[in-house]
Amino acid sequence: MSIDLSAPPVPISFEVYPPRSEAAWPKLHQTIQRLATVNPRFISVTYGAGGTTGGRSLELLSHILNETNVEPLAHLTCVGSTYETTNALIREFLDAGIGSFLALRGDPPPGVSEDDQFLGDLESAAQLVQLIDRVQAERTPYREEPVPGVPGAARVARRDNIDIAVAAFPNGHPRSRYANEHIDALLAKQAAGATLAITQLFFHADDYLSFVQRSRAAGVTIPILPGIMPVTTPARLRRTIELSGEPMPAELSVALEVEPTPEGQQQIGIAHASALVREVLAGGAPGIHLYAFNNHDTVLAVLRDAGVTTDG
Incomplete structure (x- = not known):
């Protein structure tokens, strides 16, 4: 199945993550079913750095594949991993029927810093994109197809392409060494075979729109999906800022802090998103890519409030 971003209505997608306890699986399965009711183009599943959640990720991806009509998209990280282990993991996902990936460099495993000499065989997301594409090509059997209008003639049939998404950073990557390094990195990912980009979170529409404009001017042609995260508590906002390095959105921060009730904070976050x-x-x-935090109520409310869906 290929991810189609051209067909109406507005393409929607979600991100979820493997639960950390067995008790949380049934609730997440319910969330997946509810998200599937709005016909998302895909649901992506996060993957822990250094292979910490590989098995759980595949279990969740397989559930989406087998229990819904939604395309599952597997996150893959490469930092701290060898070619051998990454190659084996890609094959494991492909063998399970997973044909869409989000290729990420990722953060170093616990106890490993950016300054450590060995961070793995793959140095960038672009190299991971190339590896995914190469593994898929190696797995695809050689097939011939007839040449139209030439009896008896045959040619090598095109292999089915897989979708490889990559991350984009509207306000620059935290490790960028110069102003447009994140756009140069996106160009490298595109050249390596990426078919789609999904942005990290942002809090102002102009951050995304100006980034797309600059990326297009630089030569990026693949679709760039905006990644939007509904933030519904002051604590989550602070944690999000800490992890992402994004500037604090003052208006949203103040609104969440002065609202005393969880219900009111929820509505503020939904309205902002x-x-x-x-x-x-x-x-x-x-299209729209929503970070769901394994909860369907908030992201579906965002889509209804935005007029993108009427159900869910």
């Missing part, structure tokens, strides 16, 4: 959805779609975004 739905406004982002409307603005980026008006600016030409090819």
Whole structure:
């Protein structure tokens, strides 16, 4: 199955993560079923650095593949891994029927710093994209197809392409050494075979729209999906800022801090995210990717509030 970002209505996708306890699986399965009701183009499943959640990721991906009509998209990270282990993991996912990936460099495993001499055989997400593409090519059996209008003639049939998404950073990567390094990195991922980019979170529509404009001017042609995260508590906002390095969105921060009730904070977060959805779609975004935090209620409310869906 190929990820189609051209067919109406507005393409939607979600990100979830493997639960950390067995008791959480049934609830997540319910969430997957609810997310599937709005016909997302894909649901992506995160993957722990250094292979910490490989088995759980595959279990969740297989559930999406077998229990819904939604395309599962597997996150893969390469930092701290060897060619051998990464190659084997890609093959394991492909053998299980998973044909879409999000190729990420990832963060070093616990106890390993960026300054350590060995961070793995693969140095970048672009190299991981190339490896995924090469593994798929090696696994695809040689096939011939007839040449139209030439009786008895045959040619090598095209292999089915897999979708390889990559990350994009509207406000620059935290490790960028110069202003446009994140755009140069996106160009390298595209050249390596990436078919789609998904942005990390942002809090202002202009961050995404101006990034897309600059990327297009630099030669990026693949679709760039806006990744939107509904933030519904002050604690989650602080944690998100800490992990992402994004500037604190002052208006959202103040609104969440002064609202005393969880219900009110929830509505503030939904309203902020739905406004982002409307603005980026008006600016030409090819779809919407929502970080769901393994909860369907908030992201489905965002889509309804934005007028993208009427059900869910």
